[in-house]
Amino acid sequence: MNKLFSKLGSRIEKTPFKILFITIIIFAIAIAGAIKVNMATGSETLVKTDNNAYISNYAMEQEFGGDAIMVLLEGDQKDLLKLDNMEKMWNVEQRLKYNEGIFTFMSPASIVHQITDRQGTEIKKQIPDISNGLGELGDKLTEIGTELGSKELPDPEAVEKKLDNLMVSMDPSKFIEDMSGEQEAELKNKLLTMGNGLGEMGKRLTDIGNELGSKDIPNPKAMEEKLGELSNISSVFDELAGGQDNLAKGVTELGGGLGLSSEGLREISVQLVQMAEQKKDNPQMYQKLTMFAENIGKSSEGLSKMSENTVKLSQGNENTSQALNNIGKKLKEEVEEMKNSLSGDGISSEELKKMSSGFVIMGENLSDLSNGLFDMATEGSILPESSEILSDFKANIENEVVGMKDNLSGGISPDELKLMSDGFITMGENLSKLSNGLNTFHKKSGMMLPYFPHNQKELDSILYDDYGKLRDVFSDTVIDDNHMMLMIKLKGNLEDSTIDSIFEDVSYAIEKENFDVNYIVSGKPVLDSSLRTEMKSNMIIMVASAVVLMFIILNLVFKVRWRALSLGIIFVSVIATLGLMGHLNVSMTMVSMAVFPILIGLGIDYSIQFQNRYEEEQSVKITLTQIGKAVGLAVLATVLGFVSLFASPVPMIQDFGKMLTIGVGVSFVGSIFLLMPILDARDTVASKARDFRIKDYDKPTVLDKILGATGKVVTKLAPIILVISIGLATFGIIADTKVGIETDIETFMPQDMDALHDIHYIRDIVGSTNQMIIFMEDENLLSEENLQWMRDTVDEIKGEFSSNIVDIKFIDNLVGNFSDIEDLNFTEYMDIVKKDIPAAQRKMFINDEMDKAVILMNVEHMATEELQDFVENMNSMLKDAPMKTSITGKSVLDVEMVKGLTDGRLKMTIIGLGLVFVVLLLLYRSFFKALVAVLPVVLIVGMSGGIMNLLGLKYTPITATLGALVLGMGTEMTIMLLERYLEERNLGKEKDEAMSITIKNIGKATVASGLTTVGGFSVLRTSKFVILKDFGLMTVINISLALIATFVILPALIWILDRFIVKEKVKKEVYKELPQE
Structure with missing residues (x-):
């Protein structure tokens, strides 16, 4: 190994600038990876990805x-649930709904x-029924108008009768009575008024029946034809009754169809004005037609407003449907009976009397309808805008037709009859347009989106039940009278950068x-x-x-x-280390933050020793x-100690290693490759x-004197020092x-972090943020078996576990809501589950x-050890699922993670000790x-546990x-x-002299490197992270x-074991000079 370093030293001395330049290039490439480093706090930092819990x-x-x-909103409930505030919350969701990282909103x-979406869907299903009913009414009006135009001038009483039949057949209330909704209780009084009106109509029918005895008897054939028409019109009651049974709650967008209806009524108004202009020579008729046109014009304007504001049509009340069935059925029976009573030559007094009684019965049936509307006012509901407008429309028609009847003193001229015929045909055509408009609306309804309620009354009818109590479906999001929650649930397993x-x-x-x-915006992602x-x-x-220190x-x-x-060298090395982490995709965690002060303190030791x-x-x-x-x-020994961290089952400790x-x-x-070339180049x-x-570099310093004295004392008291240390x-x-x-x-974490305070505050309000x-x-x-198991569990x-559980929910809770x-x-x-629960809520509990x-x-919020017991008990409970x-x-x-720390701490230390000892043994x-190299450190590790116990500290991941x-x-x-x-002993020096020279020459560098290392770690005490503060102290x-x-x-141990580490022949060997180039 000495030869390798000797050759390396020779190369640096020969080409210091070249080696320095190459090293700088390599370090620059490494540093470039620093921008790739990411901060990680996710699940993958706590447990390995092959852990069953992680999987x-x-x-x-x-x-x-x-x-x-979690977005917690605070205020008075009336402010929290007011329309403006709810719309703002809805706008937030609309802004974020296209974010691919969001799973759902709550x-x-x-x-x-x-809720409004569900209501709109149900309404769209019922529009065809309404459209068919309106189409049928339009067809009947057209038929009546056509027939009036083709007939000879009838007897005034026959025209009156015809108008009465018309009132029964085309009364708009026949389909408006199908409109009801759970949120429109404010119109019940209007239903009562309508019921009174229908009762009066029944009375008028009775009066008409009584009048028949005093009128001229019309031609039997003509009467039979009229009764046939009346019979045909009665079938409309059956169809409307069927629509009444099928029509469901609410409508959010009727606009397009009702717009066409408004246009149709406007055209009718125009036609009536034209008719009135032609009858200026008859002031009474002109006045009535003009008033009729104005009322229909107002109805057109009401429908136009309804086109903009209508939100829902609801299912008709069963009593109303039954009343319609009764009227249709009885009307048909009475018409047939009257037809059968007609003779080919005329009507006898008895027959006329029978017809009179028939009209009386019809009046009674209308009274039944009135009673049905009274029941509807008690048990059902109706859309405010549409019913009020169209009820006025019906009342206006009724009044104007009665006015026309009053003007039929003595008969109607052919021109007047022709004008009325054209008017009815136009009205029939416009009702047909209304029907077609509704059909078009239905076909295009898939393109329409449900909107938020437009006024506070509509919103309140959704939020509260009939008793003014907040509906159960809102219990998870409206926490109490002063708090409600917007939950933005993220998709699972997102990258930290995506969450940010x-x-x-x-x-x-x-x-x-x-x-x-x-x-307050909070939650674990925040x-x-x-x-x-x-x-x-x-x-x-x-x-x-650390650098300043x-x-x-x-x-x-x-x-x-x-x-x-x-x-400077170690600072560059630390930045290069950060870059290599980026290249190798090693994430920065709360634990690995401590790496840089450690590296500055530890890495500078090598530079100090070389310099x-x-x-x-x-x-x-x-x-x-x-x-x-x-x-x-x-x-190598240091690296082997750090490599032992790889044995930890906690990923962030592995990354730290x-x-x-x-x-x-x-x-x-x-x-070696930066410091040495720079010194040589200097x-x-x-x-x-x-x-x-x-x-005065060679002049002894105070530190030299202290170290020298320490060496002398240690060598004298070596056995005692070793015993005390052990x-x-x-x-x-x-x-x-x-x-x-x-x-x-x-x-x-830093205990003054706003995000930490926020999550604690929310936890106090909602009871828990841990799930x-x-x-x-x-x-x-x-399946039934699985559902029952869930309920029992x-x-x-x-x-x-009542003391640990704040709340527990599964699919049953949604069904109950x-x-x-x-x-x-x-x-x-x-x-x-499949039809009523919105998908956004259902998918939170079942796929x-x-x-x-x-x-x-x-x-x-429990300590992790308590959580561990809780999980073990839960697993025991679920084993027979x-x-x-x-x-x-x-x-x-x-x-x-607790298991990993508990099981891994001792294992890491033993593995590190074993690796260092074995490698040193081989070398x-x-x-x-x-x-000798390992034992002093082992003794320090042993003392460390006692110091932690005395200071009352606990082990953390770091x-x-x-x-x-x-x-x-x-x-x-x-x-x-x-x-x-x-080295000194190999030079032939005695152990006293060798120890003295060693402590003097290497002591200063060792003290300097030791103090810089201590300084690097002491910087951790300035960290806001409590985990790093405790780690820094230890x-x-x-x-x-x-x-x-x-x-x-170490000197005491070397002194005692000198004869085992230095061979006798080495002691006497003369130090050979280094080979020269």
Whole structure:
């Protein structure tokens, strides 16, 4: 090995600039990878990807999404649930709905929208029934108009009768009575008014029947034809009754069809105006037609408004349907009876009397319809705008027709009859257009989107039941009277960078809406994102602090020229290490943040050792030959200690080990290929040979005197020192068994972080932000047997773990929210699951194939050890499940991390110790040399546990690595001193002299490197991360102990075992000169 370093030194001395240039290029390429480094806080940092808990959690998140960003809104409930605030919440969801990383939304606004969406879907199904009914009415009006135009001038009483029949057949209330909705109770009074109107119409029919006895008897054939028409018109009642039975709740977009209806009525109004203009010679008729036209015009305007504002049509009341059936049936029976009573030559007095009684019965039937509307007012509901407008339309027609009847004193002229005929035909055509418009609306309805309610009354009718109580479906999102929640559930297994981007989008979307109430954006994704940001800033501060502190220490204890050069070399090496991490895709974690202060403190040791020896020898070749092997062995021992971290089952500790290993290697390479060429080039370009050592370099310093005195005392008290050291280490090992393990991730973070305070606040409001999940897999999870098992299991969990469970939900809870029936049969249950529950809510509990489902448990915030017991008990409970089950969730991953720390800590230390000892044994080919190098560090590791116990500290993911770290770094110090001692002994010096020279010559460099290492670790105490503060304290203590052990325990051990590590012939051997070039 010495020959290798000798050749390397010769090459550097020959071509220092070339080697320096090549090294700079290589380092520059490595540094370029620094931009690729990412901060990781996800599940993959806690457990390995082949761990069963990770696999289950990964599969669950693929199906049901990951963690949720929670937006908590605060204020009075009237402010929280007012339309403006709900619209803003809905706008936030609309802004974010195209983000591919979002799984689903859950908020009061999204639930309201889901309800209106369902209502709109049901309405679209019923439009054909309404359209068919309107078409039929249009056809009948056209037939009547055509017939009036082709007939001879009838008797006035016949025209009156015809108008009465028309009123029965084309009354718009026949289809408007089909319009009802669960949210329009405010129109019940209007239904009562309409019922009174229909009752009066029934009375008028009775009066007409009574009048028949005093009128002239029309031609029997004509009467029979009219009755036939009346019979045909009665069939409309049957069709409308059928539509009444099928029409369901609500409509959100009737606009297009009702617009056509408005246009049709406007054209009717125009036609009536034209008719009125032609009848100016008949003032009464002109006045009536003009008023008729104006009323229909107003109805047209009402329909136009309804076209813009109508939200829903609802299913008609059964009483109304029955009344329509009764009227149609009885009307048909009475018409047939009247037709049968007609003779070919005329109507007898008895027949006329019978017809009169028939009209009386029809009047009674209309009274039945009136009663039906009274029932509807009690039990059903009707759309406010449409019913009011069209009811006015019906009332206007009725009034105008009555007015026309009043003007028929003595008969109607042929021109008047022709005008009326044209008017009815036009009205029929416009009703047909309305029917066609509704058909067009239905065909295009798939292109329409459901919108948010347009006024507070509509919104309240969705939010609250008839008793003013908030509906159960909102219970998960409206927390209490002062808080409600917007949950933005993310897709599972997202990259950290994607989560950061979504968090930024959410923050921007909420900020743009300018909410009038207070809000907090929180949740684990937000906490993790904030943590990554804090890690970056914290790391920069720590590195800068470490560099400044190193500079101060070097100037105080390292008395050579260009003493800051070693600091510059190690700084470049640290940046190159960061770049290599990026190239190798090694992520930065909360643990690996400590790497850079460690590397600055540890890596500078190599540069200090090389620079210190170079100042002695003034030759790169001699320096590398004499010290290269020692530093190389120290680096190898350190790397082996760090390699033992790879044995940890916790990925972030493995990454920590990788980064330390890479960093130590890069620091060693930099110390040789950057530092040595620069020092050689400095001497090469100097105009004359110069001594770059500081003045009085060889003059003993205070530190030299202290180290010399320490060496003399240690050699005299060597056995006592060794016994005391072993005793302290034994005590420490025993005390170490009592040191606890801190695994609450939140205690590791900066405690003044806003995101941490926010999640604590939300946890206090909602009860829990921690979720554990029972993940179930089966071919048919919603079989009756599986459903019953879920119910029994949930009940058992609530009973046995009531102190740990805040809330527990599964598909049953959703079914209960969407059904008022308590004891559903299985078919009804599945219908609700498949048809009634919105997909956005359903997919949170069961997938579309129904072969994977979850039971969500919100649990109290527990220490991980308590969680471990909880998980074990849960697994025990689920072992006899009829399907495949597993406990998943981030909390379960924390449990797995605890297991890894508990089982891996001792294993890492033993593996590191074994690797270092075996390699040193192979290299030294001496058991005692390997033992001398390792034993002092082992004693320090033993003492470390006792110190932690005395200070009341707990092991964390990073302090669990202390054993391996101290082993690697402490062995480097012992090897350097041991190698220098063996070098002096090989020169033939006695052990007293050899020990004195060793401590004097290497002591300053070792103290300097030890103090810089301590300084690097002490920077961790300035970190806001509690996990790094505790780690910094323990490493400062341990490295300080290792430094003390190097000058106290190691010299004592070397003194006692000298005869075993230095052969007799070597003691007398004269040191041979180094080979010359």
